[in-house]
Amino acid sequence: xxxxxxxxxxxVQGVGFRHFTRKTADSHGVNGWVRNLxxxxxxxxxxxxEEQVKKMIDACRKGPPVSRVxxxxxxxxxxxNEFEKFKVTY
Numbered sequence: 001x002x003x004x005x006x007x008x009x010x011x012v013q014g015v016g017f018r019h020f021t022r023k024t025a026d027s028h029g030v031n032g033w034v035r036n037l038x039x040x041x042x043x044x045x046x047x048x049x050e051e052q053v054k055k056m057i058d059a060c061r062k063g064p065p066v067s068r069v070x071x072x073x074x075x076x077x078x079x080x081n082e083f084e085k086f087k088v089t090y
Contacts, residue, residue, distance in 0.1 A: 001079040002050045003032075008042040008060055010070035017042050018088045020064040021056075028052045031083035035090060047083055 008017070013036050021034040021044055030052050034044040044060070046053045063069050 001048065001081070002053050003045065003047045003077040003079045004053050004057060005075040005077055006044050006046070006057060006060060007037075007073045008044070008063075008069055008071070009040070010063075011066075011068040012042045012063060013040055015067040016064045017067050020067075021060060022086055022088055024059045025056060025086035028055055030056050031086050033083070033087050033089045035088065045083075047079060047081070 018034045018036065021042075025032065025034075025046065028048070030046045030048040032045040032047050034042060037043050046056045048056075057072070057074060061069055061072050
């Protein structure tokens, strides 16, 4: 089990990125959260099996069809088992 804290830059707000991330996390069995930041980026934390978390990161590198990801920063952290599900936060 692992934890990843990510920051995504590009055209990632107003394009359904948070909904896409939640839906993808649910399908991969990954817990955590996603939110928009005031500087235009999207921030997310993923917890789960390493393979599934890596799939989430790969999905976020592409994003939903109308998004454009210019940069994705990943900080690998120690698994904390903090979340029961994946949610959009504000």
